[in-house]
Amino acid sequence: MIRPRRGRCFGCCSLRKGLIHPAARITVVVVRQWLESTKNRGMALGLAQTQLVLERLELTYPQHILHVAGSNGKGTVSALMATSLCIQNVPNLLFTSPHVSRVEERVRINGTPISSDLFDQALTLIHRAAYLPNQPSVELTFFEVTYLVAMVCSSGTEVLILETGLGGRLDATRSGPATACLLTSISREHRDILGHNRSLIAREKAAIARPNCPLIVRDPGDEQVAGAIRDEAQRAGNPELGEIMRPAEVIFVTPPHSASVRDEAVVLAEAMFKAVGLPTDLLAQANSIMRWPARMQRLTTEETGSHAYLLDAAHNPSGLLRVASELEDIVRSEAPRAAAGPVWSLLFATSPQHDIEEFIEPLLAICRRNPPQNIVLTVPVGGRYPGVPTKELLGLPWPIGPHVAEDPSSAVTFYAQLNPAEVGLVVSIGSLYLQGNILNAFGWSTDENLSLVAKN
Numbered sequence: 001m002i003r004p005r006r007g008r009c010f011g012c013c014s015l016r017k018g019l020i021h022p023a024a025r026i027t028v029v030v031v032r033q034w035l036e037s038t039k040n041r042g043m044a045l046g047l048a049q050t051q052l053v054l055e056r057l058e059l060t061y062p063q064h065i066l067h068v069a070g071s072n073g074k075g076t077v078s079a080l081m082a083t084s085l086c087i088q089n090v091p092n093l094l095f096t097s098p099h100v101s102r103v104e105e106r107v108r109i110n111g112t113p114i115s116s117d118l119f120d121q122a123l124t125l126i127h128r129a130a131y132l133p134n135q136p137s138v139e140l141t142f143f144e145v146t147y148l149v150a151m152v153c154s155s156g157t158e159v160l161i162l163e164t165g166l167g168g169r170l171d172a173t174r175s176g177p178a179t180a181c182l183l184t185s186i187s188r189e190h191r192d193i194l195g196h197n198r199s200l201i202a203r204e205k206a207a208i209a210r211p212n213c214p215l216i217v218r219d220p221g222d223e224q225v226a227g228a229i230r231d232e233a234q235r236a237g238n239p240e241l242g243e244i245m246r247p248a249e250v251i252f253v254t255p256p257h258s259a260s261v262r263d264e265a266v267v268l269a270e271a272m273f274k275a276v277g278l279p280t281d282l283l284a285q286a287n288s289i290m291r292w293p294a295r296m297q298r299l300t301t302e303e304t305g306s307h308a309y310l311l312d313a314a315h316n317p318s319g320l321l322r323v324a325s326e327l328e329d330i331v332r333s334e335a336p337r338a339a340a341g342p343v344w345s346l347l348f349a350t351s352p353q354h355d356i357e358e359f360i361e362p363l364l365a366i367c368r369r370n371p372p373q374n375i376v377l378t379v380p381v382g383g384r385y386p387g388v389p390t391k392e393l394l395g396l397p398w399p400i401g402p403h404v405a406e407d408p409s410s411a412v413t414f415y416a417q418l419n420p421a422e423v424g425l426v427v428s429i430g431s432l433y434l435q436g437n438i439l440n441a442f443g444w445s446t447d448e449n450l451s452l453v454a455k456n
Contacts, residue, residue, distance in 0.1 A: 031123040035103075038142040043384070045170035050144045051241060054176055056129040059151055062093070062160045064276055065177055069164040069205040070184025070218070072319040076295055077184060077265040078163045081272065083452045084286035085159055086111040088279060092159040094452075095150035095173075097143060098384070100293045100313075100436040101445040107150045111452035114153055122152040144172045151176060159278070169207030175241065180276045181208045181248070182216040182268060186225060187318030199228040206232035211246035214275035218268055219254040226252065251275060260326050261296070262287055290452055293444075294435035296326070298334075304442050306416040307345075307423045310334075311439070313432035315351060317359045320429070324362035327427070331370055335425035343424030345374040347411050347438075350388050350430040360396060363429065367399045373422055375402040378411045380433035387431065408437035 066081065068074045075096050082094040094108040105113040126148045130138040140148070143165050154160040162178070164171045186202045202220065206229040209215040215233050220226055230250055237245035253271045255264040266287050273280045291297070299309040310330060314320040335342035346367065353359040367375075375398055379387035390404045405411035415423055428438050439445060448455055 027124055027127070028120045031120065031127045034127055035123060035142065035145055038140055038145055041139065041141045043143070043166070044141050045167065047170060047172070047175040047238070047241065049138050049140055050148065050172045050175040053126060053129050053138050053140065053144075053148055054151065056132065057125065057148075057152065060155055061151075061177060062154055062157045063179075064159040064278065065179050066159065066161045066272060066276070067164070067173060067178035067181045067208050067210075068162065068184065069168040069171075069181070069208050071187040071201070071205075071316070072322055073184040073218075073261055073265060073268075074163050074182075076261055076292060077182065077268045077272075078161050079292045079452055080262070080265045080283065080286055080290055081159075081269045082108065082111060082161055083290040084269065084273075084280075084283050085278075086453050087282055087286060087289070090159060090278075091157040092161065093150060093154045093157045094161045094163075095147060096163045097146065097165050098432060100432060101439050101450060103146065105293075105450045106146045107153055108452065109153065109157065112447050112455075113450050114149075118153060119149060122149040125152055141172075147172045164205075164208065167201075167207075168205040169203075171208075174208055174238070178208070178210050178213065180214045180216070180272060181210060182272050183208075183229065184218050184268065185318065185322070186218075186220050187316070198222065198225045202228045203232045207238075209233045209236040209248035209250075211237040211243055211248065213248055214272075215248040215250050216268060216271045216275060217250060217252050218264070219252045249275075261323060262290075289454070291454060292452065293439065293450055294432055296323070296330075297435070299442065299444075301420075303444075306412075307420060307426050308334075309426045309428060309438065311428045311435040313435050314429055315431055317353070317355070320359060321362045324366060327429070328366045328370065331366065331425065331427065336421075340371075342370055343421070344370070344372050345376070345415065345423045345426050346372045347376045347378070347408075347415070347426055347428040347434075348393070348430045349378045349380045349408065349434040350393075351380065351383050351433070352385050352388060356388065356392070357396070364397060364399075371399050372427075373424060374415070374418070375400055376405050376411045376414060377402045378405040378408050378434070380431040381407055381437050383431065383433040387433070408434055409441045412438060412441045 068078045082092050085092040097106050099105045104119050107114045162173045164173050186198050202225045217229055233248040233250045236248035237243035255267040266283050269283050270280045294311050294313045297311040301308050314323050331342050331344050335344040377390045377393045405414055
């Protein structure tokens with residue numbers, strides 16, 4: 001087991017067993033209000049605040065802590081590893097962000113979102129540690145608090161899987177330990193924060209590498225970027241976290257060029273599991289049964305009560321470009337057919353983009369080759385940043401005139417009123433928050449709906 005330095009214990013070992021004193025539950029309303037208030041702090045890169053709370057909590061960590069960073073695919077490979085562990089009955093906790101439907105799904109134990117009660121108990125412990133009497137208060141962001149919830153709840157599991165929020169070097173998930181790290185694809189995203197080119201961005205992400213631990217890297221296909229990763233890994237470790245700087249063991253992995261996002265995740269997960277001695281034989285099975293909400297997720301007409309839907313959270317230029325071919329294949333193979341081609345409709349909304357025309361071009365190309373019956377533009381609700389206004393989206397060169405919906409729920413209602421022959425397959429794409437809004441509109445927010453493996 002990985003153990004930090006000794007400190008004051010807040011009962012985290014008892015939390016998973018439900019042994020927290022009833023008095024701790026009195027503050028549930030208060031801590032939920034506190035969590036909501038942390039959104040006002042926005043995003044803050046840095047490790048000191050989170051590390052201090054971790055030290056005060058005095059947690060005991062699982063044997064394996066797998067830390068995943070990258071521009072695209074990091075959530076999918078993290079979920080795949082957790083799914084494989086679930087079907088092997090290996091106790092595990094998966095931390096991902098943002099949440100699609102409700103905050104508890106950021107923390108999944110054995111593939112299922114933790115209960116509100118367990119989440120509240122962890123919040124209580126974290127709040128207490130952040131505001132100790134006669135000690136400096138620790139002001140945390142929403143992301144930092146949810147990460148700490150995962151760390152608290154990981155007690156009693158064997159494998160903890162952590163997906164970074166943004167970057168790596170200064171992401172809150174870097175403040176704790178890890179036994180192996182993984183870098184997925186690297187693209188030019190968050191350039192204002194991480195750097196203006198792929199090499200600089202790769203350095204920031206590769207800084208999750210821990211001394212003397214494996215660093216699995218999806219081959220970036222660019223020697224300059226690969227060199228930046230090697231260089232960063234040679235100096236793995238953060239002295240401010242008490243780590244002694246030593247080289248990490250870099251292992252480059254090259255997935256097949258034609259691999260889908262899910263198939264590429266299998267290749268990367270296999271390399272990761274081999275590096276830490278976890279069994280790899282059920283990864284293919286895990287890939288076939290994994291339900292990863294809002295990532296190429298299909299909803300049938302029976303599940304929606306109207307039309308079949310395909311939901312995907314491609315939210316940046318490289319992500320949309322990456323799934324474009326697979327998306328077009330689904331439209332052509334799964335949408336109803338008419339004499340003119342596949343019958344499908346588009347539902348689109350997006351968070352702010354550095355270059356929205358570059359971002360949307362792969363989608364427009366699909367629309368030009370396979371004209372949709374309808375296009376509905378809307379604005380995602382509940383995201384970190386306000387969505388791109390529909391007025392701006394209307395200015396893009398759509399092949400047919402779009403309909404505007406005030407919000408995603410209204411978009412669902414609009415489509416539900418149309419005849420199936422006029423709609424076909426509804427493809428919803430452009431924002432993870434949009435997909436969460438759609439799932440909520442259909443009432444898909446139960447533990448069963450959000451679990452990685454079907455329980456029934």
